[in-house]
Amino acid sequence: MADRVTPEPQRRRRRPTKQGTVLSEHIIVDTALRLVGLHGAQALTVRRLGAALGADPSAIYRYFRSTDDLLLAIADELIGRAQHGWQSTGDWRADLRAIGLRIHSAYLAHPQAALLAAHRTTGRDHEILAVESILGVLRSAGFPDPEAVRIYHALVDQSLAFAALDAAALALPAPAQAADLGVWQSRYARLDPGSHPNIAATAELLTADMRRSGYPFALALLLDAIAARLPDRSAERGRPSE
Incomplete structure (x- = not known):
């Protein structure tokens, strides 16, 4: 083109x-x-x-x-769909969780497009609005600007990385998807406890857990880490008078 x-x-x-x-x-x-x-x-x-x-x-x-210009428009459309209907609640953790899950879900709704677009930076209206919204949540929560930018980067990269990973699995032909999931039952669940005691002890859990995306739990872990970095604003104001 x-x-x-x-x-x-x-x-x-x-x-x-x-x-x-x-x-x-x-x-x-x-x-x-x-x-x-x-x-x-x-x-x-x-x-x-x-x-x-x-x-x-x-x-x-x-x-x-060009086709690349069109691809950027596709990427921006997916970002726009992730934002559609979102409104801040004033609870920074709930807002970031909702944003992350929305991004992941919007890309998984179009796995083939996600493989093409998840890694692109569009500079278009929907992306700009998303950046503004996430930074607004973080700055309103009290994070200093350098920290807000680093958290924004980690949050978005995590959601897009999981979206690309999960999209790649969804884009596989159905027999290949089934074969990949079957490995946990056909191979891992049958390993000798003597040589692989840790896998053997958790094989049933592994088989169940690997059938779903690890993103929601990874997002929860990230939010826990973010919360630990939130400045103590009461300390900044000084101790309350007795």
Whole structure:
């Protein structure tokens, strides 16, 4: 896809496509998400996207400079979906937990797209709003700015890393998913307690736990660590008078 784009005022397509749709950035991104979900990364081409939209592929250049520009828009759309409906409660821990779980869930709803987009920085509206919101939660809780930035970094990287890991598992063909999970029962659960006493002692627990994402517990651990770093604001104000 060439690195060229139509100026903003000229972008809107005045005539509907063959399918009766008036193109927009949102429609293109939504269609791209659907194609990637069905066919993987190879579906992200101008030709296939144009065919799905019922439009000449060149019409997409009115909205995106390149496939990478489109990919960034897809990444930003996933971030936007994670934020949709979220409102701060004023409880920093509850707010960060909700944000983390929303990010993870939004990417897992589109595992093929998550593999392409979880590691990208978009600089677009939804991402900017997410950064602003998370930093706002942390600064309002009383974290100094350097600490707020480091916690933001750790929180977002953790959620996206788990999203990419879990998305990769979901993107596997069903037989491969089943085979991977079956290893815990067929191999680990049968190890000799004499040579592998720790695995043998916990094999049943391992088999059950490895069937679900480790993210919610990892997030709880991170939030515990964050809480331990929260400045004691009562100490800063001085001890209350007796």
